[in-house]
Amino acid sequence: MSVLYIPAEDGTYQKVPVTPENTQRYIQSLPLYAEDDDPSFWSQDKIRAMQDEMFKRQMEWVWDGHDYYKRLFAEKGIEQGDLQTIDDLEKLPLTYKKDYMAEPEAFKLKPSEPTLYDWIFEVTYTTGSTTGVPTPFWNTIHDAHGIWQMIFRGIKLGGFPPYARGINLFPLGPVPHIGFFRARDIGMLGLGNMVMTGCTGMTYPEFPVHRSMDYAMDLIENNQAEVWLGIASFIRRLIMKAEEQGRDFSATKHIQALGEACPKGMRDDMRQRLMNMGAEDPFISNSYGFTEMQGAMPECTDFSGCHNPAPNLYFFEVVDEETGKRLPDGERGLLTITHLNRRGTVLLRYVIGDLGALTHETCPYCGRNVERSVIAVGSTYATRTSELVNLKGTLINPEILRDEVANTPGVKEYQIIFTKKDLADPYSADELVVKVAPMEGFDKARLENEVVTKLITAVEMKAKVEFVPMEEIFDPTVALKAYRVLDMRPKDL
Ligand SMILES: [Zn+2]
Structure with a gap:
């Protein structure tokens, strides 16, 4: 969970819960924050x-x-x-x-x-x-300059540990993306933050500057990264791979999992895996950001x-x-x-x-x-308007489906697919398929029953559950983020 790091006399930090009083103590303990006439505290x-x-x-x-x-x-x-x-x-x-x-x-x-x-x-x-x-x-x-001030205040608002070692896990993509550049700016404007860069992303063979996920994991482990920023599904996959390899990620304190919704079940799963790798109850945060604001709106604490x-x-x-x-x-x-x-x-x-x-x-x-x-739906803040879908004549919100499936214990990765009973026949009935990569040792029959029951309660629709390997849902070497919702139905009806 989230805490504030207040510098102590001996060079260590006192960790305190986020309350209005502690927030003031935290700000007053750091001169750059204290001197900032921050309008978010005005009336x-x-x-x-x-x-x-x-x-x-x-x-x-x-x-x-x-x-x-x-x-x-x-x-x-x-x-x-x-x-x-x-x-x-x-x-x-x-x-x-x-x-x-x-x-x-x-x-x-x-x-x-x-x-x-x-x-x-x-x-x-x-x-x-x-x-x-x-x-x-x-x-x-x-x-x-305005954006840099916003980044500075965002770091202050998000309660980043001061003087921390950070890592930018956004991909260095072919199109300049705000995630990569604003995470870079954090190194410039955070309180003495050092920011390493994973440089993953789509390769450009003429100039082979891109690096592997293993390189990013080495940076985190060898240099004891405390703060991470990146796309939620990519970060989660990195954590899963690192756990398999038995990495030491004990320094991890604060993760900004951005670019898509990160429901409660997903945060709990990431936190537990990090704790298995030695971390001490890290804060998994999901700020809401988009290009037209050139940054993100942070959480001050969980949800x-x-x-x-x-x-x-x-x-x-x-x-x-x-x-x-x-x-x-x-x-x-x-x-x-x-x-x-x-x-x-x-x-x-x-x-x-x-x-x-x-x-x-x-x-x-x-x-x-x-x-x-x-919070607008379940444990997520916003729904893409374009994602509202008509299934079997009922308008449903895929975010509700996502939230229910993601928060089912035993689900490692998932994908929700709207399809037809017979794809060759555009007039056949709509079908709701949920692909699930289960966690090891979970009873599949029980898991299937739980997902089906949850979705009937949430959207009054019976889903067909298919168990698949994790890579079939999301391969981080190919895609920027996991496609959680796919509409396979023919478009011209
Ligand atoms: Zn707040």
Whole structure:
């Protein structure tokens, strides 16, 4: 579980549970944290007043040089001055991924009087688009500084052990991915953190710079990595392989398992395996991140909700799918982000593509007043909207299936498949198949019965369970992450 590491006089650390009082002690014990006027601890009113101010200036920048929104404002009859505060955002239609993907250049600010800080610093790409073509997202030098402040505050919020040895386990992929680069930035901005890099990922034969999973495991073991960052299913597979090899991973304290949901059963499994390798009850955390925020919203403790680490950069809203109206706290809808202080790619009321819920209540664990995403399904925070599927005429949420299967004891890996009784006959009945790689020594008949019963209770559907070897579900040398949900049914019906 998560603890805070408060430096003691003798150079060691005192480990204390996450409470508002201990969070203050932790911050006060580290001068860089103590000196930071961190808005996440301001009152809700003060945070909102600051956001209104930032939004007003961002809108001036948009009127000065944003092709897409200037065109949209003209179409909608929105005039300069109509959008003054965060509450005026509701006058604005939502921006969808398809709008941004169609003309990414039109979302890049072109200021009339650029400075050095408006030069492009780097470009990252959003992946996972339906067309398969990555969309560029530009950061200026100004934006890069804002992102670095967010990373610093995210590390503080996530309660990373100070002066720790870390490892970046994100793949060095063909397309620059925020995970790899922001994990690299942690070495720069964490409190004296050293970050090693696994450099796994798809090889590029002309320049063979990529390395194996075994190399990453050697780094962790030989250099006693304490903090890890990477994609959840990749990290879990690495842990399983290391356990088979009898590695010493006793230094592991804090894992950021990102890029996909990491339900409770998966976290418990990873933690137990690490403890089998000598670790002392490590914290497995699942921050919620995406390219358009250039970072992630961390948890302060297990399942605390994912906090906005940068209320000065981003405003999050949950809106109604049909009307686009802002929904009250706790209600589930489309998650959107509005940029408040960006000079490169700028998005307003941008639909991230996930369903989730927010709360603005003070966090009972760390005492912060920023918004948090709250658990929406089972033990996960958000559901991909595109993943909602119609099975046997019923609209079901695969995240519920994932949560149920992942939290069944004895399931080592799994994959949920929507298929047809006869794939050659598009009109044959839909079928729900769950492929399970069982843990050694588990009674298969009992496991099958448990999965079937759980799914009948959860989605009122009888699943066919198939036992398969682990590699058939996810081979980390080939795929970036495990595909947990597959729809094999013919598309053109
Ligand atoms: Zn908190």
